[in-house]
Amino acid sequence: MSKNWYVVRVQSGKEDQVREALERRVRADALQATVCRIVVPSERISEIRGGQKRVRERKIYPGYIMIEIETGEVVDIPQTAWFTIRETPGIGDFLSDGNRPISMSKRDVEKILGEVEHREEAPKVKIGFSGGEAVRIKEGPFENFEGTVEEVSPAKGTVKVIVTIFGRPTPVELEYWQVERV
Numbered sequence: 001m002s003k004n005w006y007v008v009r010v011q012s013g014k015e016d017q018v019r020e021a022l023e024r025r026v027r028a029d030a031l032q033a034t035v036c037r038i039v040v041p042s043e044r045i046s047e048i049r050g051g052q053k054r055v056r057e058r059k060i061y062p063g064y065i066m067i068e069i070e071t072g073e074v075v076d077i078p079q080t081a082w083f084t085i086r087e088t089p090g091i092g093d094f095l096s097d098g099n100r101p102i103s104m105s106k107r108d109v110e111k112i113l114g115e116v117e118h119r120e121e122a123p124k125v126k127i128g129f130s131g132g133e134a135v136r137i138k139e140g141p142f143e144n145f146e147g148t149v150e151e152v153s154p155a156k157g158t159v160k161v162i163v164t165i166f167g168r169p170t171p172v173e174l175e176y177w178q179v180e181r182v
Contacts, residue, residue, distance in 0.1 A: 003036055004103035005068050006077070008085065009092035012063035015040040018090035019065055025084050034081045037068040041112050047126040053177070060115060064095075066104070077101060127152050127176045129159055134182040137161065142172055146182060 010018040019038050026035045041060040046053060067085065069077055077085075077094075085091060094101035129135065133149045147163035150171060159176050162169050 003068055004071050005066055005109045006101050006103055007064050007066055007095040010065055011090045014090050015065055022088045025088050029084050031081055031084055034070045034078055039066045045126045127154050135179040136182050138180050139178045
């Protein structure tokens with residue numbers, strides 16, 4: 001017996017509710033040994049909205065969930081598990097080659113599960129700017145100056161903006177929340 005991961009299409013925006021419904025059905029049908037884990041790949045993101053810092057969960061792959069299933073040597077999903085999964089409200093179908101579901105590669109599983117496990121760490125900073133974009137500084141010593149984004153550093157949460165001071169372009173490094181689009 002081996003465990004394989006499969007990707008299932010679900011209603012977009014309802015990933016968590018579908019996961020909970022599937023977990024309830026798996027418990028009711030006593031399939032915990034066959035359907036091992038159900039994961040909704042997501043990450044935590046920090047962003048500024050309405051002047052306040054908020055941390056929220058963002059789905060990495062909206063409309064999809066991952067299911068770890070105990071399969072036989074033939075790598076077929078057991079019929080009882082297949083019907084329990086397929087008959088759960090909100091679930092579409094397995095990603096497949098047309099005839100049968102395709103299991104995920106070990107490398108893909110490790111990559112996605114690594115991202116999911118790291119979400120407990122500090123949330124990623126969502127910076128909505130890109131190089132060459134015109135911005136206005138809304139806070140700090142250069143308040144109300146306008147400039148152009150030269151560089152974005154998501155790891156540090158900073159934006160380097162080129163501002164014209166006394167007729168000369170000057171780079172200024174600011175926190176991402178100190179600037180806004182023009």
